[in-house]
Amino acid sequence: MTGRTAVTIYRAPPADALLVAPLDEFTAVFHHASGITHLLTEPAPQILHALGEEGMTLDALLATLSVEYDLADGDREALAARLDELVVSGLVAAA
Template sequence: MADPAYRAAEEGALRIEPLGELAAIFDRRSQQTHLVTQPMPEILAALAGGPCDAEGLAARLADSFDLDGAGDAAAILSERLKELAAMGLVEPA
């Protein structure tokens, strides 16, 4: 079964503040704050370009990150997308 495509929250719904190696993501819709590490903020930024699945996300992030040494980047990103969906920060497209 193919991975679903995900879309980011509408513009302005999330406020992302870097905190050293962590980032705080405040979701204005739910009034919740989430503390995350890389690559979560980068995934959200990449999804701002439109919905995509883990394979497409790997292609979008390949320019900014060295994904060759990350094993199966799409599988790793698929898990991160599921985590972001569980937090309510992305949703299936």
């Protein structure tokens, strides 16, 4: 047996599965599949945008967000917590 550890890939739904509307400090995201509208604050909308359908690992996402955005939650543990919230909400898939 090898000592391999599974790497989680996080994916956002297809762009046409979400209706996104910025509302001041919130972003409303209507998820067509569930029929639920989510009110998100930073960095959740940026996470969804960066992930795309192709998906990324936690570390790749952190690197991408660090380059593209100035995030208040700029550490690995905080990003993992945000991803967990998005997975529970159904807006992000983890595999």
